Amino acid sequence: EAGVTQSPTHLIKTRGQQATLRCSPISGHTSVYWYQQALGLGLQFLLWYDEGEERNRGNFPPRFSGRQFPNYSSELNVNALELEDSALYLCASSLEGPYEQYFGPGTRLTVT
Amino acid sequence: EDQVTQSPEALRLQEGESSSLNCSYTVSGLRGLFWYRQDPGKGPEFLFTLYSAGEEKEKERLKATLTKKESFLHITAPKPEDSATYLCAVRPGGYQKVTFGTGTKLQVIP
Numbered sequence: 385e386a387g388v389t390q391s392p393t394h395l396i397k398t399r400g401q402q403a404t405l406r407c408s409p410i411s412g413h414t415s416v417y418w419y420q421q422a423l424g425l426g427l428q429f430l431l432w433y434d435e436g437e438e439r440n441r442g443n444f445p446p447r448f449s450g451r452q453f454p455n456y457s458s459e460l461n462v463n464a465l466e467l468e469d470s471a472l473y474l475c476a477s478s479l480e481g482p483y484e485q486y487f488g489p490g491t492r493l494t495v496t
Numbered sequence: 497e498d499q500v501t502q503s504p505e506a507l508r509l510q511e512g513e514s515s516s517l518n519c520s521y522t523v524s525g526l527r528g529l530f531w532y533r534q535d536p537g538k539g540p541e542f543l544f545t546l547y548s549a550g551e552e553k554e555k556e557r558l559k560a561t562l563t564k565k566e567s568f569l570h571i572t573a574p575k576p577e578d579s580a581t582y583l584c585a586v587r588p589g590g591y592q593k594v595t596f597g598t599g600t601k602l603q604v605i606p
Contacts, residue, residue: 426583484528
């Protein structure tokens with residue numbers, strides 16, 4: 385069974401630009417989560433989508449946004465990139481309910 | 497607000513030296529507690545889900561246990577390949593987000 389996939393693997397952007405990160409969940413999973421992990425730090429919750437709806441949002445500014453498509457894949461957009469946005473962005477998926485999340489390999493975003 | 501505290505922050509063991517990692521939590525209505533393993537630069541790998549106090553799960557050299565206030569990840573006779581950061585997370589009820597701890601970085605020396 386295919387796991388969670390993310391693209392691109394690496395992304396290099398300049399301050400002020402926009403970045404788009406993509407995630408495909410495990411087949412049958414309807415919930416998708418996004419996390420930010422800065423180097424050497426813990427997971428910071430960004431967004432949670434289920435059945436196309438935003439269910440919860442972490443303490444991040446509005447320039448972090450996303451959406452979930454009818455096929456349950458998801459997109460994270462980061463506008464007006466800042467140097468401190470450089471991090472590993474992780475996507476996870478799960479069945480709806482109190483079930484474990486399965487993570488993808490992440491997208492390494494570098495802002496210069 | 498839900499809180500997850502993991503201890504110790506870092507642990508260095510000799511190969512074969514058993515030990516335990518601690519995850520203390522405060523959550524309104526625990527629906528599930530999860531353990532993950534994360535290698536540097538990679539996504540966390542799911543290990544266990546525990547749902548109620550008294551529950552135990554085992555996988556190879558790892559055993560996870562749960563009480564009403566904390567969870568332990570016991571590592572028996574660890575090997576160097578067990579070196580990683582171990583993360584604990586809790587899921588409350590409803591559409592409340594999963595809260596992750598900051599992890600315990602385990603190093604097993606040959």
